[in-house]
Amino acid sequence: MRYGIQLPVQSQSTLYAEPWETTAGPEDLAETARAADRAGFAYIACCDHVAIPRRLAAAMSTVWYDPVATLAFLAAHTTRTRLLSHVAVVALRHPLLTAKQYATLDRLSQGRLILGVGAGHVREEFEALGVGFERRGAVLDEAVEALRRSLGPEEFPEHHGEFYDFQDLGQRPRPAQEHVPLWVGGSSAPALRRAALQGDGWLPQGDPRERLAEKITRVRTLREKAGLDGPFAFGAIAEPLYVGRPAWETGRRTLTGPPDALAESLRAYRAMGVDHLQVRLRSRSRTELTDQIAAFGAEVAPLL
Template sequence: MRLGLTSPVVTALPGFNSAWERTAGIAELSRIAEAADRLGFDHLTCSEHVAVPVEVAEQRGGTYWDPLATLSYLAARTSRIRLVTQVLVLGYHHPLEVAKRYGTLDLVSGGRVVLGVGVGSVEEEFALVGADFPARGAVADDAMRALRGSLGQRLPEHDGPHFSYSGLVVEPHAVQDRVSLWVGGYTPRSLRRAVTLGDGWMPFGLGHDRLRELLAATDLPDGFEVVLGAGRPVDPIGEPDRTRRALDRTRAAGATLVTAHVAATSADHYVEQLEALAGLEESQ
């Protein structure tokens, strides 16, 4: 199934999260992850923010579970579904921190990590963690090159303008030969970064016409993933036809992999929605 899920509970994006998520916790999230794993969904996601200003939270929401802790717990409750950071802000971390922490997660999950990465956009948060906001694009590019040469390596090496290291042991490390790097963003620059340095692109905030225009103007490498959201939350039980159309439109816009928000009134209803969504996919 080429369909993943934007995990409920772990974020509270206005217009996308449901009322039941406000009081839900790890038990409900685990039940949903286990169902998604059993039903064959491709991946679950978890975003990263350390602390966001109050005015930013009013627009983007203020709930952001830590992706490493969250995905590590879900790794123990599942066996097949991929675990995606959507997205890890590269400027907040040294590449070897990412290689060690998420390499360990890749090991304990049996090679199921996908690193969704981005340059970041909240200037106050950069200041909070002591990161360089004006240089964030250049830092992210160097970090991605460093990660490509370090993930899965016991003796990583890199010599770049922002990060340089050698003669160090990183053990444990990722077990995948190549951990996928998906770049989040909405600009042509983010797509170029994804094509040049990564394995996929996760755009947001763009209409389908603009997506098709950007993709048509870009020579995509073989196997490159275009990971698109299906728009507003889907309701496969209540609105199966609209759900099919939403998925079809997203694929027609160029998606090789669709990530869906799922409308629900409870964790149990969410699982029922997943079962219905899996059935719609099988009937395609």
């Protein structure tokens, strides 16, 4: 079972950001990415929001680094780990613009992009950018189809749909990968359908483990009914973790303990059919986080 990490610093929602992140900067982000690369993490991930309305700023904060710029910056600090947008709200931008940005990122990183996409949830963000919020699901469905074409091998991609229409417009560089993996985020019924029928993988959004198995089964059933039997990556987001016995209060939901105990708990995800597990390691400083990343990679991961 592969493992990845949503990076600190680049998004600072009060749901998960640690206090030390508020004064952190680019070097903290880069060192965390380097630590994940050294520790064998399959991917590092970055979120996407363009602007946060004042009514949500206290909870979500307004710190949301741009995913393309951030992942391109981190591509230069890493060599192996893949670069995941978790998730890009692609309905906010024209598919040709999205394709240009992410194809360039894939080329510059020598084929390490995983494009994670999602519907988005902040109404004001859509309205400010002139995109209909109520129809964002339908726009996303078509955007994914258009991106498939725009990130494919053709220099002059062609798409004709309800929301987007283009042909005879060339884009280079092309992605380094012949096929850019496209993972769909979200846990609603439309998101599961979209992942099953249009994606190469599924990124659940915080589903507790007791609800995960039924959703994995639902995605598999949808794919079987549609006659889809190609490779597909099932993801999960683990509970907060701390390798060892912390000398501070990490919260009642945090899994703590020796590596073998953590691995035993996390193997339950593999039994459900999970292929890649996103971990969130608790920390009070960048150094503690990078130490936790190293410990997870060296002591827990081999037991998964």
